[in-house]
Amino acid sequence: MKPVAMIIGVWSKRSRRERLLLMAASLLVAACMIMAGVQGLARWRTAAAGRLASAATEHRAVVAGLARLEPKPRQGTSERATSVEQAARQSAEAAGVKTTLETVAEGTRFTTEAVASVALFAWLSTLESEHNVRSAELTAERTDEGLVMARGLLVPKEDGAA
Numbered sequence: 001m002k003p004v005a006m007i008i009g010v011w012s013k014r015s016r017r018e019r020l021l022l023m024a025a026s027l028l029v030a031a032c033m034i035m036a037g038v039q040g041l042a043r044w045r046t047a048a049a050g051r052l053a054s055a056a057t058e059h060r061a062v063v064a065g066l067a068r069l070e071p072k073p074r075q076g077t078s079e080r081a082t083s084v085e086q087a088a089r090q091s092a093e094a095a096g097v098k099t100t101l102e103t104v105a106e107g108t109r110f111t112t113e114a115v116a117s118v119a120l121f122a123w124l125s126t127l128e129s130e131h132n133v134r135s136a137e138l139t140a141e142r143t144d145e146g147l148v149m150a151r152g153l154l155v156p157k158e159d160g161a162a
Contacts, residue, residue: 084108084154087131095123107136107155114147132157 011019085101085108092099097120098113112120120140127133138152 084133084156087133088127088154091126091131092123095119095126097123104153107153109153110151112148112150114143114145114149117148120148120150127154128157 014022083103085103088099088101088108088110092110097115100111102109117140124135124138127135133154134157136153136155138150140148140150142148
């Protein structure tokens with residue numbers, strides 16, 4: 001027998017009163033399920049509103065902290081290091097990059113000890129943006145510890161060079 005035919009057979013054997021009671025019970029179960037779903041959504045919405053308020057408070061605190069920070073004054077051209085080697089030495093010390101520098105005809109050759117790649121590239125970026133010194137050559141080797149040893153050539157950045 002097919003399931004639908006079986007259900008119809010069982011339904012037709014019930015009295016009218018039993019059918020009405022079964023329909024009322026089914027509606028009551030469906031209503032309870034809908035209410036449980038609505039309450040779950042309401043709890044979820046309340047929790048999301050709490051997380052939003054917490055994130056907004058944290059955001060305001062971060063913005064207020066950033067507003068308190070003084071921007072670093074950019075160095076003027078008169079304050080910039082007079083040579084590529086001097087600029088490289090000063091910025092390497094500030095960045096915590098241990099380097100060996102040698103002035104050659106083409107510019108200044110550098111060799112770094114094992115350093116994190118983030119620190120190396122931050123140092124090179126600072127040289128270019130604040131001291132108008134760019135890396136003309138760069139060779140980097142990864143160590144077993146995941147650090148980088150680099151060699152390269154630093155030269156003054158020409159005016160208009162990108």
